[in-house]
Amino acid sequence: MNDSTPRxxxxxxxxxGMGRAIARVAAGNGWAVAVSGRRREVLDEVVEEIAADGGTALAVPLDVRDSAAVAGAARTVVERFGGLDALVLAAGQNTPQRRWDDQSITEFEEIVGTNLTAVAATVDAALPALREEGGTVVAISSYAGWSLQPGAGVAYSASKTAVSSLMRTLNLQEAAHGVRACHLCPGDVATDFLDQRPNVPDAAARSKMLTPQDIARTVSFVLESPAHVRIDELVISPVSQA
Ligand SMILES: NC(=O)c1ccc[n+]([C@@H]2O[C@H](COP(=O)([O-])OP(=O)(O)OC[C@H]3O[C@@H](n4cnc5c(N)ncnc54)[C@H](OP(=O)(O)O)[C@@H]3O)[C@@H](O)[C@H]2O)c1
Structure with missing residues (x-):
């Protein structure tokens, strides 16, 4: 990619949630941004918002648990943008039934499939292009991926903890190509994700939490750091986090 091509x-x-805020901030910083998820309509909204601000964006709908669709999406992004400089993994899932005494193994597999296997599949699909550019990977993990959180859930905690290993092995094995990865561990963030809790927080509780913009600013710090700087792990929480 030459210097005049956007990152x-x-x-x-x-x-x-966070992915949307990250897209808006990155586009404002001059990145061409591709957004993926299952709901085409919300992806199109993000693309329209970015385009209205003069940025470049592309909607690539997919279910991250479909590894063939992930591989196809990676090809689409690289073809349309001419390369890939960075990957942010924000797709995630939890469930209100998250304890040993009420979880189902079907949901366990869905959560691990979304939070862990799909992270590996997406990195795998993007890696050849990331190697070309000395690219950056940011996995939106969780406070529960950094330390055990009693309420986070059996499957969620297991899957997010293992994301740390994915990012560390990526750093160990791909540094020779200039690839760097960050395990980003947010505490409570006021997004729709909280609706999956057994006790859904009210507006007063959400007002004390981090915002998606707080995470976007943090991701921007990682993405904009000089190429020789690797930020292996970041933990960010609201001051009120228990
Ligand atoms: N909110 C918090 O307090 C908090 C704290 C720490 C970490 N996190 C993590 O932060 C990440 C972003 O969550 P958020 O808080 O911003 O909530 P969110 O707005 O609910 O975002 C979750 C995103 O994941 C996508 N997604 C879920 N399953 C998918 C699938 N099978 N295929 C493709 N996309 C899928 C959803 O899009 P579609 O439904 O359109 O597919 C949605 O855009 C998640 O990984 C979550 O675990 C959240």
């Missing part, structure tokens, strides 16, 4: 970023979970 390119692919975001899973880019239609809502």
């Amino acid at each position: 390119t970023l692919w975001i899973t979970g880019g239609g809502s």
Whole structure:
């Protein structure tokens, strides 16, 4: 890619919450942004918002648990943008039934499939292009991926903890290509994701939490750091986090 070509970023979970905020901020910083998720309509909204601000964006709908669709989406992004400089993995799932005494193994597999296997599949699909550019990967993991959180859930905690290993092995094995990865561990963030809790927080509780913009600013710090700088792990939480 030559210097006049915009840097390119692919975001899973880019239609809502943190992924959407990350897309808007990155586009404002001059990145061409591809957003993926299952809901075409929210992806199209993000693309329209970015275009209205003069940025470049592309909607690439997919279910991240479909590894063939992930591979196809990676090819689409690289073909349309001419390369890939960064990948943000924000697609995630939890469930209200998250304890040993009420979980189902079907949901366990869905959560691990979304939060862990799909992260591996998406990195795998993007890696050849990321190697070309010395690219950056940011996995939106969780506070529960950094330390055990009693309420986070059996499958969710297991899957997010393992994302740390994916990012560390990526750093160990791909540094020779200039690839760097960050395990980003947010505490409570006021997004629709909280509706999956057994006790859904009210507006007063949400007002004390981080915002999607707080995470977008943090991701921007990682993406904009000089190429020789790797930020292996970041933990960010609201001051009120228990
Ligand atoms: N909110 C919090 O307090 C918090 C704290 C720490 C970490 N996190 C993590 O942050 C990430 C972003 O969540 P958020 O808080 O911004 O909530 P969100 O708005 O609900 O975002 C989750 C995103 O994941 C996408 N997604 C879920 N399953 C998918 C699938 N099978 N295929 C493709 N996309 C899928 C959703 O899009 P579609 O439904 O359109 O597919 C949605 O855009 C998640 O990984 C979550 O685990 C959240």
